[in-house]
Amino acid sequence: MIYSMAGPGRWRTKLRKPQNRLLLAMSIYDLLYSLAKGWTFLLTPKGFGVPGAQGNMSTCRMQGFFIETAHATGAYNSLLSIYFWLTICKGVKPATFSKYEPYLHILIFVIFFAFASVGVAIELFNPGIATCFIGSYPPGCESGPAAPPCERFPPQTIGLLYQIFAQMWVQAYIVIVTATNV
Secondary structure, three states: HHHHHOOOOOHHHHOOOOOHHHHHHHHHHHHHHHHHOOOHHOOOEEOOOOOOOEOHHHHHHHHHHHHHOHHHHHHHHHHHHHHHHHHOOOOOHHHHHHHHHHHHHHHHHHHHHHHHHHHOOOEEEEEEEEEEEEEEEEOOOOOOOOOOOOOOOHHHHHHHHHHHHHHHHHHHHHHHHHHHOO
């Protein structure tokens, strides 16, 4: 998708349309997510149950950062739905939408970059069952009488943080997409 939009000799014609620019941005975030998930064995710290793991806590947090940032894909999907709703149902011209589009790109980037940066700063991204994302550290802490104590984010706190950092966006996408397609 990225090559078909921005490849040699194509970007001048394809990227004139707002929907193609939104699809390109969505594809870039999808690529970052796919790389972060595909390289799990390289990014997860050794000793956390991932075969061939070669990472450390810094690479784990980097993976969490890119996974959190990739939630922007859903925002772009919603924005694409809003764009089509505005142009098809409300008669807004693509040129009018294009006036506001740069601000929307900046807004999406700033929001998701900020959430991911805060997640790294407060050490929210930790090794989990299959990937590094929002979780208590060490994994499985305080899950039973013999479990080790949590160093960061006990299970009772992690639910709230997970809601704020991940699930809130999924819920917002559903509401936005449903509301714009009614």
